[in-house]
Amino acid sequence: MSEDRSDGMLVGASVGRREDPRLLTGRGRFTDDIRLPSMLYAAFVRATVAHATVTSLDLSAVRDVPGVVAAFCADDLELGDITARLGRPAAEFVPTSMPVLARDRVRYAGEPLAVVVARDPYAAEDGIEAARVTYETRTAVTSDAQALAPGAPLVHDEAAANTLVDVSMFATEGIDEVFAGAHQVVGVESRTGRQNALPLETRGAVAAWDDREQQLVLHTSTQVPHQVRTVAARCLGLDERAVRVMVPDMGGGFGLKCVVGREEIAVGAAALRMGRPVKWTEDRKEALTASFLAREQHYDVRAAFDAEGRILGLDADIVCDMGAYSCYPFTAGIEPLMASAEMPGVYRVPAYRVRARAVTTNKAPTAPYRGVSRPQYVVVMERLFERAARELGLDPVEIRRRNLITEFPYTGVNNVTYDPGSYLESLDLCEATLREEGWYERRDEAAAEGRHLGIGYSCFSERTGYGSAAFAQRKMEVVPGFDISEVRMDTSGALTVTTGTMSHGQSHETTMAQIAADALGLTLDKVRVHQGDTDRITYGWGTFASRSIAVGGSAVRLAAAKLGEKLRLLAAHRWDVPPEQVALARGGVRHTDGERFLGHEELADVAYLKAHLLPEGMDPGLAATASFDVFNDGTFSNATHGVVVELHEGTGQVEILRYVCVEDCGVAINPQVVEGQCRGGIAQGIAGALFEQVTYDEQGEPSATSFMDYKVPTALEIPDIGIQHLETPCAFTETGAKGAGEGGTIGAPAAVLNAVNDALRPTGVELDSTPVTPETVASALASHALEHA
Known part of the structure; x- marks a missing residue:
């Protein structure tokens, strides 16, 4: 594969990843690499049973463990709950609040009950062993069949039949007649196993109060820094400007980190109470048992075909086991709504009926995981066609x-x-x-x-x-979609690009730079991409659903084009010619006569250091901002x-x-x-x-x-x-x-x-x-x- 295109353009070329020299030589900086003065370490007391009333939680012995500095339960921290909602009627959606720390009831083994803060991670682990929790156990609901069975124990008292989402989005008129008159009807009943997204780097957070800026600075491994800022501010009772979320290098996410976790909020609360930095790093056992999980789904689907093998109709019943709580911001609807809306896929399906449900069980909650329901319904569709071909x-x-x-x-x-x-x-x-x-x-x-x-x-x-339109169709209360990018050229002609997307291994530092460099005629080494800082990035929805290049890259391209237009106008003014006679070129701006040329550095020198030479109405500096959405x-x-x-x-x-x-x-x-x-x-x-x-x-x-x-x-x-x-x-x-x-x-x-x-x-x-x-x-x-x- 060629590293360069013959026309010199960067988009479409397999240029080397700019991240690699840093990451492959051990110079990457991940959450767990952060060391701050006077830093303390956190660990979580977690439920040892799947479903129970908490009758007592005694942390007194924890505080006596050598090295332990403090231990906090929910009542100590007075935190707000994390609640995600859909704008759907009660018959279709039941919201469930997820407390940052469980109070009187636990709903899955591994649910956090208290946070222990110590001088080193070993003392913190010793501290959680000293916690004394007593339970009045309840019957655990461990499968979708059990959840839906008449008289089943309720995971949430407000969720009748343990159902959080129940939607019938499509029902073609006359579909029963389609099946009755079909030459062949085939069926597939499919189950998919519950999975862990398993990023190489587990979740983690470091929180510290910045007295000078009057901000809680939260370093965390997340795909959605602005969403973490919003939820942290609400749970902690702070203005959003008083929370700054920063994401260092990230060793994978795959959707697991595109929702807001309870632990990162609890770590922030502990740092505020202690007045010292607090770090938490998830161990692999926690990641496998107490983190967000995905995938466990049950499909019962029929397809009708004519004698030539053309599909006539599709009838589906989908049940997704979403675990104990809705995730923020996507809710428990993320998997059933995806499956309902997109199941026909690449095939011409003339008639369609689907019912999709999200049930709650006593398991760790579900978050999006790479593909979100599509691996499951593609299995079903492809098995239907294989079965129809055989018949x-x-x-x-x-x-x-x-x-x-x-x-x-x-x-x-x-x-x-x-x-x-x-x-x-x-x-x-x-x-x-x-x-x-x-x-x-x-x-x-x-x-x-x-x-x-x-x-x-x-x-x-x-x-x-x-884009916003697609997410709005799901009736999300929080509607993701757009992205915003700012490009800024300095006096040396180098470019800084911001993006609201968040790389966790997808090479954004390279691909976003390729887009900006081509748009402005720069070499790749002249472009620097910044992401993952809520103070530096105007706003962004982060990275999920394969949106980064499609949406984020489009915002970068638009912002670069705006800056390019300013460069053209500035050059036209300097040459006293109409703008139509000026075009962007590699390294700067060229007159259409092919002789006159102004480099980026020369234009920046005027824009910043000789503002009196700017055309009337043009602001000093070289910066532009653009947003992009898919409607x-x-x-x-x-x-x-x-x-x-x-x-x-x-x-x-x-x-x-x-x-x-x-x-x-x-x-x-x-x-x-x-x-x-x-x-x-x-x-x-x-x-x-x-x-x-x-x-x-x-x-x-x-x-x-x-x-x-x-x-x-x-x-x-x-x-x-x-x-x-x-x-x-x-x-x-x-x-x-x-x-x-x-x-x-x-x-x-x-x-x-x-x-x-x-x-x-x-x-x-x-x-x-x-x-x-x-x-x-x-x-x-x-x-x-x-x-x-």
Whole structure:
């Protein structure tokens, strides 16, 4: 892959990541690297039962532990609750307040009850061991079936039937008749395991009071610094200007850190009470059991087809286990609303009915995790097409071709308008790649040898660049969407760019700089990007839902264009010519005669140091600010994944022999970065398909408390991934780019599951749920072997 474009432009070139020299040489600065004078360390007393009334909480012995400085419960800190709301009627949504520290009731094992502050982290850990908590236990609700059962114990007294969200968003008139008259009806019931987003860097926070600025300064590992500022100010009873949130380098987030956590607020409260800096770093056991989780969903779906394999209707019932509380700001609606609105995906579905519910259980609460419901409903849609192909005697690739959206813009039965994409082209190229490499012949040869090879596909779109309009449709009380960027050139001609997005590994320091540099004719070394500081950044919604380049990058491009216009006007004035005779050029501004040229430094010298030479009405300095929002239904990246697996008898191991991804994210600002996003996402998708699952016992105690039990794939389990690019530029963003952050995770589980089922076809066993365990595969293969012995 070429590092540079022949035309000298940076957008579209795989320039090296500017973050790498710092991060790869150990010069990164993460939350846990922060050391402040007189700093204290925090640890949390956590509930040891899943559901109970707290009858007593005694911290007296904690305060006597050597090294412990203080211990605070909810009553000591007098904090407000964290409450997220949807503007929906009571029949559709029930809000639940999440206390920063639990008071008289705990609703999941690991819920924080008190914070211990000590001189070192070891004393803080000793302190939490000395806490004495007594409970009157209640029956724990540990599954969606139990939550919805008549007479089930209530996790929240105000949530009847343990239901926080219950929406029926679409119901095509006459859909029952569609199913009654269909040539073929197929069904899929699918469950997906609860997962942890598992960023390399766990959550953490360092809080300190700044007397000079009269501010609580909170360093925290978050994707949404401005949202943390808002909630911290409200819970602590401070003006927002009295809270400054700063994000250092961040070792991954994947959605887990795009909600506001209780611990970062409690650490801020402790710092205010102590008058000293306080640090908390989440350990891995806390991260696996008490942090935000995701994914546990149950789908019961039918699809109607005609004799030629064209889908006629889709009827879905979706239940999402959201754990004990709604997250802020997205609420418990984040997963069921996503699934309802977008399930038809890349296919022309003429009739659609869906009911989606979020149930509350005695488990750690759910936050968005890379893909948010799309990996789950793509599994269901792709299994429906595989099953229909089998019943109708069609090739599984051909039935997809007959149903893919090919004319754009396309408004679906879900009232979503899809912008142009390469749905059919990506499927054709993916299949052609596997055929040309000979995998179909190898599958047949393996079958003749008694081995089990399978080939599977998944086709999907990734809705990216959600703007205010899309989030408003969900009736969120807090409506994310826009982004704001400021660009400022100094007297040396160097540029500082701010963005309201927040990098947690996506190379924003590189890609945002590429956009700004191209817009103004700068070299990359002349651009510096700043993010993650609520005092420095006007406002921003942070990074989630693949919005950073689509929305944030567009704001950067607009702000740079505004500054470029000022440079043009300044040069026109200096030359006393009409602005139409002046154009931006590499390194500065050039007259259309090709002879006159003013460099950025020369123009900045006038703008700052010779203001008397500025044209009338022009302000001194070189700065511009712009905002960008998406007011349509968003932009849709798309891809097809193709997978070849081999199943091993005896062990039940699923070995991935080949993985091909054909993706289209519009204009790739940096193709190498896009490929990194694809590969990382695919690894997480494979993890969900084959390995990772958070489990609980009947009492609601988490069973996967370490990597001994929570099975994470290593480099040995993740194959080399072949990536091919298509490019359908987006008409709704300033750069032509669409998002690329979640596609790998969205497509991988379905492709892997379909390949496993293809390999299992001789056994008659079909699997519709994930993760696929070695025990299940081994059992199917062994039973088949016995039958044919």
